[in-house]
Amino acid sequence: MKINATEIRVGMILEHKDDLWEVLKTQHVKPGKGGAFAQVEMKSLNKNTKLNERFRSSETVEKASLEEIKFNYLYDDETDYFFMNPESFEQINIKKEIVGDKGKMLTENLDVTINFHDETPLSVNLPNQIKSKIETTDAALKGQTVSSSYKPATLDNGLSIQVPPFIESGDEIIVDTRTVEYVKKV
Structure with missing residues (x-):
């Protein structure tokens, strides 16, 4: 889905340069001379690299189409966190590197939303x-x-x-x- 550069928000997943990027910071700048632009700091979900990109206000970027599915947190081991779909009772495991520091806040039976892109889990969203x-x-x-x-x-x-x-x-x-x-x- 194409969105305007001014609509980029922190936490969005963008498709840019043949990769998926999570927006970490965004700043909209209107200089005295020239057109307005959005300065965006992004982190690659696949390569774990960071990128600072400048998008003009007139540009459009591709927002990744994600499927959000509710899961319950079950348990963890040395490398993975395990979740269960409450409707189908299907269990999935996600690597600890993907979940990051949020994993410390997971408690048994906590309802979370997992974002999938082409059936690959990208991120875990906890309740606020x-x-x-x-x-x-x-x-x-x-x-x-x-x-x-x-x-x-x-x-x-x-x-x-x-x-x-x-x-x-x-x-x-x-x-x-x-x-x-x-x-x-x-």
């Missing part, structure tokens, strides 16, 4: 927010200003995030999976 438990956190320091008083904490899945001072070890919190940031206490 997940519940997690604080494993360890530092004690809050008295006298800190409210604006800068976030403290480091380690979650039960091994991820490190910044949390407000009132959060203690053992508390359950909501974490945003897109930015890996604290949202609220449960």
Whole structure:
């Protein structure tokens, strides 16, 4: 599907130079002289390389046609994550390199959406927010200003995030999976 260069967004999968590219960053620039353009940073899904490309506003790019299918997360081993389609009960495995750091946030029976291109799994999309438990956190320091008083904490899945001072070890919190940031206490 052709889209205008001004419609490129972070997370999109584009077909460019005979490869599939995931958009990491995009910036729309309107210089004083000349036409507007989109500066796009992309990562190849096949070769694991990065590319900075400049598209003029008048250009069109090919957005990859992806099939989104819902799956439940089952378990993982040394190299793969295993998922099951809740309708057909078909199981698939996806390499840990494809899932990346999102894999640490996977919990048993978590509903995820997997994007397929020509029946090849490309990416795993988690729900926007997940519940997690604080494993360890530092004690809050008295006298800190409210604006800068976030403290480091380690979650039960091994991820490190910044949390407000009132959060203690053992508390359950909501974490945003897109930015890996604290949202609220449960």
